Amino acid sequence: EEQLVESGGGLAQPGGSLRLSCAASGFTVSDSYMSWVRQAPGKGLEWISIIHNNDNTYYADSVRGRFTISRDASKNTLYLQMNSLRTEDTAVYYCARERGGYGYFEDWGQGTLVTVSS
Amino acid sequence: EIVMTQSPATLAMSPGERATLSCRASQSVSYNLAWYQQKPGQAPRLVIYGASTRATGIPARFSGSGSGTEFTLTISSLQSEDFAIYYCQQYNVWPLRTFGQGTKVEIK
Numbered sequence: 001e002e003q004l005v006e007s008g009g010g011l012a013q014p015g016g017s018l019r020l021s022c023a024a025s026g027f028t029v030s031d032s033y034m035s036w037v038r039q040a041p042g043k044g045l046e047w048i049s050i051i052h053n054n055d056n057t058y059y060a061d062s063v064r065g066r067f068t069i070s071r072d073a074s075k076n077t078l079y080l081q082m083n084s085l086r087t088e089d090t091a092v093y094y095c096a097r098e099r100g101g102y103g104y105f106e107d108w109g110q111g112t113l114v115t116v117s118s
Numbered sequence: 119e120i121v122m123t124q125s126p127a128t129l130a131m132s133p134g135e136r137a138t139l140s141c142r143a144s145q146s147v148s149y150n151l152a153w154y155q156q157k158p159g160q161a162p163r164l165v166i167y168g169a170s171t172r173a174t175g176i177p178a179r180f181s182g183s184g185s186g187t188e189f190t191l192t193i194s195s196l197q198s199e200d201f202a203i204y205y206c207q208q209y210n211v212w213p214l215r216t217f218g219q220g221t222k223v224e225i226k
Contacts, residue, residue, distance in 0.1 A: 035215065037162075045154075045162065045205055047215040058213040094161055103209025104152035106173070108161035 002026035002107045004095050009112030012085050016116070022078040022095030022109055030073040033098040035105065036080045038091035038114075046091075049080065053101065063089075085116045120144055120211045122218035124204075130226040137193040139221045141206035146186045150210035153182055153191045156220075157202045165204070166191060193223075201225055 008020040020036070035050040048060045049069040057069050068081040078095050092113050096105035121144040131137050141151065149169040154162035164173040166182035169189060179194040193200055206218040 037215075037217075044220045045156075045207075045217040047207075047217060050213055050215070052213075056213075060214075102167070103150060103212075103215060104164060104167040104207065105154075105162070105215075106164050108163070110161055 002097070004097065004107055004109035006093065006095055006109040006112040009093065009114045011115045011117065012082075013118055014085060014087055014116055016085050017081070017083045018085065018114060020080040020082065020093055020095075020112060020114070022080075024076050024078065024097075027097070027099075027107075028073075029071050029076050029078055033101040034069075034071065034078045035096045035098070036067075036069060036078075037094045037096050037105070038089075039094070039111075040088070040091040043091075051078070082114070085114075087116050090114060090116050120147070120208060120214070120216050122206055122208055122216050124206055124218035124221045126221060127219070128222045128224060130224050131196050132226045133196050133198060135196050137196055137200075137223055139191040139193075139204055139223070141184075141189040141191070141218050143187045143189075143208055145211075147208040147210035149185050150208060151182075151184070151189050152207045152209065154205045154207065155200075155202045156205065162205065196223070 003025045005023045051069045066084045092111040094111045095109045097107040123142045125140045151169045153166040156162040170182045203220045
């Protein structure tokens with residue numbers, strides 16, 4: 001059974017950094033299209049980044065230049081390095097998988113909460 | 119930039135009723151449209167992909183239709199477990215994935 005488990009959320013100060021992890025089981029992260037999707041409190045879903053199986057990466061305008069998506073094949077884990085954090089980055093962050101790279105998300109983690117506040 | 123607009127924002131329905139949710143794209147997304155269901159405190163769950171194909175385990179009362187810029191998710195007879203927020207998402211404008219703002223289906 002495919003499973004995704006996020007960790008690394010918490011409280012950060014504006015301008016600070018955090019690194020989120022998404023540990024996968026039941027499939028190989030490096031063979032998959034993996035994304036990060038976030039949801040601000042009481043708001044909708046916002047796709048923010050994707051890494052393809054060929055290691056190409058893409059970002060939403062809202063995080064480009066501040067966030068970096070990556071993965072470690074040996075740990076079968078996806079990461080999101082978040083720098084220069086802003087209060088508007090406060091959200092639950094989900095990792096999500098596109099099984100065939102078709103563009104829709106079939107597997108989701110449970111989410112990890114990031115709060116950016118002084 | 120592609121914008122996905124869902125309507126209505128809230129749909130107040132009674133169990134057993136038919137629910138119709140709409141999603142409009144600011145430019146054509148062909149059939150590359152998915153729907154997700156999200157309940158409080160839970161991750162989203164894929165309901166429909168390819169505009170009209172039900173995901174694994176999704177009951178037949180859920181159906182999707184449309185193409186281009188206009189899409190509909192229909193729940194033929196609402197069950198108690200269907201009250202949730204539904205999001206549409208386009209995946210035609212590569213490599214971006216864009217969600218609508220959601221429609222909340224609540225109990226009347």
